[in-house]
Amino acid sequence: xxxxxxxxxxxxxLIENAAMEPVTAEHxxxxxxxxxxxxxxxxxxxxxxxxxxxxxxxxxxxxxxVGQTPKELVYSNETARLYHYTPMLDEIYRVPxxxxxxxxxxxxxxDLAHGQSLIEYLLMQGHDVYMLDWAAxxxxxxxxxxxxxxxxxxxxxxxxxxxxxxxxxITLIGYCMGGMLSLMYTAxxxxxxxxxxxxxxxxxxxxxxxxxxxxxxxxSFDIDRLVDQIGxxxxxxxxxxxxxxxxxxxxxxxxxxxxxxxxxxxxxAHLRFDRWAVDQLPLPGELARKMAKDxxxxxxxxxxxxxxxxxxxxxxxIRVPFLHVAALYDHIVPAxxxxxxIDLVGSEDKKEIVMKGGHVSLVAGGNAxxxxxxxxxxxxxxxxx
Amino acid sequence: xxxGDGLDPMRLWREWFVKSExxxxxxxxxxxxxxxxxxxxxxxxxxxLHTHRMFSEAMAQYLANLNIPSRADILDMSDRMAHIEDTLxxxxxxxxxxxxxxxxxxxxxxxxxxxxRPARTRKPETNDS
Numbered sequence: 001x002x003x004x005x006x007x008x009x010x011x012x013x014l015i016e017n018a019a020m021e022p023v024t025a026e027h028x029x030x031x032x033x034x035x036x037x038x039x040x041x042x043x044x045x046x047x048x049x050x051x052x053x054x055x056x057x058x059x060x061x062x063x064x065x066v067g068q069t070p071k072e073l074v075y076s077n078e079t080a081r082l083y084h085y086t087p088m089l090d091e092i093y094r095v096p097x098x099x100x101x102x103x104x105x106x107x108x109x110x111d112l113a114h115g116q117s118l119i120e121y122l123l124m125q126g127h128d129v130y131m132l133d134w135a136a137x138x139x140x141x142x143x144x145x146x147x148x149x150x151x152x153x154x155x156x157x158x159x160x161x162x163x164x165x166x167x168x169x170i171t172l173i174g175y176c177m178g179g180m181l182s183l184m185y186t187a188x189x190x191x192x193x194x195x196x197x198x199x200x201x202x203x204x205x206x207x208x209x210x211x212x213x214x215x216x217x218x219x220s221f222d223i224d225r226l227v228d229q230i231g232x233x234x235x236x237x238x239x240x241x242x243x244x245x246x247x248x249x250x251x252x253x254x255x256x257x258x259x260x261x262x263x264x265x266x267x268x269a270h271l272r273f274d275r276w277a278v279d280q281l282p283l284p285g286e287l288a289r290k291m292a293k294d295x296x297x298x299x300x301x302x303x304x305x306x307x308x309x310x311x312x313x314x315x316x317x318i319r320v321p322f323l324h325v326a327a328l329y330d331h332i333v334p335a336x337x338x339x340x341x342i343d344l345v346g347s348e349d350k351k352e353i354v355m356k357g358g359h360v361s362l363v364a365g366g367n368a369x370x371x372x373x374x375x376x377x378x379x380x381x382x383x384x385x
Numbered sequence: 386x387x388x389g390d391g392l393d394p395m396r397l398w399r400e401w402f403v404k405s406e407x408x409x410x411x412x413x414x415x416x417x418x419x420x421x422x423x424x425x426x427x428x429x430x431x432x433x434l435h436t437h438r439m440f441s442e443a444m445a446q447y448l449a450n451l452n453i454p455s456r457a458d459i460l461d462m463s464d465r466m467a468h469i470e471d472t473l474x475x476x477x478x479x480x481x482x483x484x485x486x487x488x489x490x491x492x493x494x495x496x497x498x499x500x501x502r503p504a505r506t507r508k509p510e511t512n513d514s
Contacts, residue, residue: 221427
């Protein structure tokens with residue numbers, strides 16, 4: 001039996017019924033066929049539940065308890081949703097932390113479950129945590145480009161955090177493409193409220209995104225035509241592009257699942273990761289156009305020339321304490337795409353941590369829990385002056 | 386299904402697949418990076434979109450004749466719901482702001498209990514970074 005078979009059993013209602021109806025020792029009255037059938041069914045269900053592991057697992061991806069840490073919406077503009085997580089301690093650090101997610105990734109990867117949540121960990125250490133999570137753009141929002149994302153949406157959230165917390169300083173943490181947005185915002189707002197900046201697996205060298213570069217520079221691919229025709233880039237298309245970077249990984253993960261199907265905790269963790277991995281957000285058309293042209297094709301973050309509303313973006317202008325965390329086995333943002341970042345940033349206080357792991361396990365895997373999170377906490381705490 | 390103890394050929398095969406997956410994936414990715422593949426993929430994307438558009442237009446007309454909503458109609462409705470959701474978010478944010486103001490006012494009133502917000506006075510135990 002496979003995990004899918006298990007879920008089929010579950011979805012057929014056998015599990016739910018078995019869990020809800022306690023089996024009693026009563027025997028059906030002789031001659032009562034309906035009661036006898038029901039009794040046999042209950043006995044069989046109980047036997048299945050006891051003997052086949054995995055059947056108590058959620059019946060669908062949507063039932064997985066992700067993103068459970070209490071939070072409140074404090075700002076909403078276009079696709080930006082700013083949440084404030086309820087502090088868990090009576091005494092917290094002065095400087096609030098704003099986590100900027102990638103516009104194609106949902107924020108619950110950082111809050112998968114109790115004990116597997118960076119958000120929960122930071123709250124437990126006494127940090128005041130906000131998250132800029134993104135909503136799926138609707139068709140009319142395909143006009144949103146990099147200018148709007150960096151200057152209006154990230155900028156609006158930074159102001160909202162300052163207003164909500166009552167603090168003039170904030171720490172920005174950007175994940176993947178959220179790191180690019182955070183870098184651009186900080187570079188364009190020198191002397192602004194950003195006091196510390198941390199980036200996780202953030203690409204800056206378009207040439208290092210080898211496969212995407214080849215696709216986008218091929219003669220037959222035209223990003224303008226694509227965006228003009230469909231507007232927002234669908235999440236499935238983005239997911240397909242990411243899957244192409246390691247085409248058999250998902251199959252291998254399914255094999256791992258089968259090999260560990262007796263372990264409910266493993267299966268549940270796998271389902272959470274798997275749900276997130278295919279839960280990509282669409283990318284607004286103009287943002288996709290700008291990223292494809294300026295970042296991938298022209299590699300302007302390395303060669304220079306990137307401008308937002310006429311202002312040149314130069315990471316050398318960034319002078320605040322800076323942390324870059326990269327993953328050794330990251331196939332989505334390989335080292336070739338991210339290793340230049342530490343040299344581009346002008347800060348004197350800068351540090352790079354390269355950890356074993358992949359693009360996602362870096363922030364949410366076992367290695368993250370025991371190694372990265374404590375280091376991040378120490379880095380933040382030491383700079384909370 | 387294997388219990389993990391016996392010699393299960395399917396389990397062995399799965400373990401081999403997991404171990405060799407990276408090499409196979411790298412080979413496939415190299416193949417997809419080939420110039421001919423990239424060109425072919427670019428053409429496929431644009432042709433698929435063109436076909437999809439033609440088919441959608443024809444199907445929309447057909448559905449309209451049957452008085453059944455098309456995908457475009459559903460997307461229109463989805464956009465309108467998204468706008469309503471946006472408005473609700475704005476209201477939620479505004480209410481939170483109002484509540485915060487009221488709490489501040491109540492806390493500043495004579496005799497009121499001090500507002501319970503976490504103090505921003507925490508310091509690191511050791512400076513080891």
